[in-house]
Amino acid sequence: MHICFELSGENRTLPAAEVYASLFAEEIRYRVVKQDQRVIIVKIDKNNATKLQLLGERLSMTHRIYQVVTTSAPEKQAVLDVINRIDISRFIKQGQTYCVRVRRLEPCPLIKTPQVLEPEIGEIIYRYGNSANLQTPDVCFKLLLISKMAIFGILLHSINRSSFEERKPKNKPFFYPGVLMPRISRTLINLCEIKKNELLLDPFCGTAGILVEAGLLNVDVIGSDIQWKIVSGAKMNLEYYLKKYTLMYQDAAHLALKDESVDAVVTDPPYGRSTRIKSVETKKLIEDSIKEIWRVLKKGRKAGIVYKEKIDEVITGAGFSIVEYHQERVHKSLTRHLYIIKKE
Numbered sequence: 001m002h003i004c005f006e007l008s009g010e011n012r013t014l015p016a017a018e019v020y021a022s023l024f025a026e027e028i029r030y031r032v033v034k035q036d037q038r039v040i041i042v043k044i045d046k047n048n049a050t051k052l053q054l055l056g057e058r059l060s061m062t063h064r065i066y067q068v069v070t071t072s073a074p075e076k077q078a079v080l081d082v083i084n085r086i087d088i089s090r091f092i093k094q095g096q097t098y099c100v101r102v103r104r105l106e107p108c109p110l111i112k113t114p115q116v117l118e119p120e121i122g123e124i125i126y127r128y129g130n131s132a133n134l135q136t137p138d139v140c141f142k143l144l145l146i147s148k149m150a151i152f153g154i155l156l157h158s159i160n161r162s163s164f165e166e167r168k169p170k171n172k173p174f175f176y177p178g179v180l181m182p183r184i185s186r187t188l189i190n191l192c193e194i195k196k197n198e199l200l201l202d203p204f205c206g207t208a209g210i211l212v213e214a215g216l217l218n219v220d221v222i223g224s225d226i227q228w229k230i231v232s233g234a235k236m237n238l239e240y241y242l243k244k245y246t247l248m249y250q251d252a253a254h255l256a257l258k259d260e261s262v263d264a265v266v267t268d269p270p271y272g273r274s275t276r277i278k279s280v281e282t283k284k285l286i287e288d289s290i291k292e293i294w295r296v297l298k299k300g301r302k303a304g305i306v307y308k309e310k311i312d313e314v315i316t317g318a319g320f321s322i323v324e325y326h327q328e329r330v331h332k333s334l335t336r337h338l339y340i341i342k343k344e
């Protein structure tokens with residue numbers, strides 16, 4: 001079956017990378033059929049369809065997941081022709097209600113008023129004996145329009161993006177400014193391909209934003225910070241969201257953890273701007289802590305590191321290979337550099 005991911009488009013590279021890493025983490029084998037700035041279509045085995053629910057719960061930079069019914073050129077008559085040709089009864093049972101929605105994700109010069117297609121497609125489905133229900137339909141058909149294609153599908157999952165908004169740093173019991181937003185934290189966690197019940201470490205945990213996002217995926221989490229006040233604030237946040245976690249009051253450059261004992265590391269070290277650094281000056285701290293991450297991470301596993309500037313040499317100098325690199329522009333004077341690195 002063909003599955004379409006409607007990407008958020010909030011970043012040029014992260015949404016697509018998150019989809020592929022999450023498919024891998026949930027052990028869903030796939031073949032890429034189409035990748036565009038706003039959509040990805042993959043072919044998966046039908047037996048994996050039930051696992052798509054897990055993706056719906058884990059993705060943060062995707063809006064919705066669909067089963068693809070058919071595709072056509074982004075032109076009104078072409079869309080109606082392909083939908084007329086398919087056997088809709090394969091996708092909706094007798095007695096089920098439906099609605100049809102059209103969503104333009106990119107400019108489509110050949111379809112000037114997309115909404116006029118909703119009743120016309122609805123009419124085709126109505127001929128199969130099903131009735132429309134715009135409020136609570138059993139099946140929601142959706143036509144997605146991108147500049148080079150129209151994708152007609154059935155909505156399988158809507159990602160609960162508002163839950164990420166609710167967990168914004170300011171809404172948590174303990175807050176300090178300048179920390180990562182939950183969606184970016186979740187994306188980094190997904191890019192490390194961590195699975196349920198595996199162990200994720202954040203050695204610069206701050207307010208525990210990363211740990212909360214990982215814990216909500218039923219990943220075991222362990223964090224540390226060098227400021228006692230921050231550790232107790234992190235505890236307040238973890239208590240609020242999670243049942244299980246481990247916190248340490250420790251220097252990220254000297255962790256009391258065994259060699260190769262964690263499955264993933266995701267961290268946002270201090271940039272040397274607003275956060276207080278106790279051990280050594282920033283550059284040395286970054287070098288030492290990345291060496292320490294290499295020591296505690298299991299072989300073949302990944303870490304996600306965010307920093308204010310490029311640190312390729314520090315990463316490779318510690319023995320890691322860089323498997324992905326992304327950027328997030330925060331404001332005029334801060335672009336975050338996001339590395340996914342692997343201990344080969």
Ligand SMILES: C[S@@+](CC[C@H](N)C(=O)[O-])C[C@H]1O[C@@H](n2cnc3c(N)ncnc32)[C@H](O)[C@@H]1O
Pocket residue numbers: 178179180203204205206207208209210224225226227230250251252253267268269270271275276277278279280285
């Ligand atoms: C950018 S903040 C982390 C923000 C975090 N991602 C969050 O969601 O709040 C960096 C954190 O590193 C901590 N830190 C600074 N030096 C450290 C060290 N040597 N070892 C461990 N933590 C340290 C600071 O106290 C600060 O809380």
